[in-house]
Amino acid sequence: MKKLILLIGMVLILFPAGCSDSGQDGTIDQAPLFLDPEHTRFAFYDSDAVKLFSIFYRIQNRSNDELGPMYVEFIFHDDALVESMVEKPKTFAPHQELKHEPIALSPGEVYQSGYSFEAVNEPDLADNLRKNLKDRQIVEIRFVELETDEMVANFWIDALEYIDGEAEASE
Secondary structure, three states, X not given: OHHHHHHHHHHHHHOOOOEEXXXXXXXXXXXXXXXXXXXXXXXXXXXXXXXXXXXXXXXXXXXXXXXXXXXXXXXXOOHXXXXXXXXXXXXXXXXXXXXXXXXXEOOOOEEEEEEEEEEOOOOOHHHHHHHHOOOOOOEEEEEXXXXXXXXXXXXXXXXXXXXXXXXXXXX
């Protein structure tokens, strides 16, 4: 299982995904908290052994001030996507659900993390997602200040990548 998770992480790093980033004022790349689009992914991994949705992101504090403590929250904006997950979360905050440590970033510091969600075990799930999933703003990543629950920044991922685990294993 550890090898599978490592494989998924490596595959996600290699494939580009559509994402946009904006700070509280709606400008791109101007917010103190920057989401690196080159290292942000949302993918569906499909093999005989497991079906997973995985989110991986990298952020950087571009301000001269410490940011945090804060937590991350994933908001799934597409009903077809939510129905394809075993637990069907509309909103998921690992800090609250799993007691993950809050994020605190010094000026210039980079932080990366991710999370995987188990998908329902349907044989045609990838085809159904391709047909039914709207490829615009399907997942929102919010960074929320721990003490006030106020949003520091939010970013959107607007594309789901499809990774065939059987093709990966045979290469």
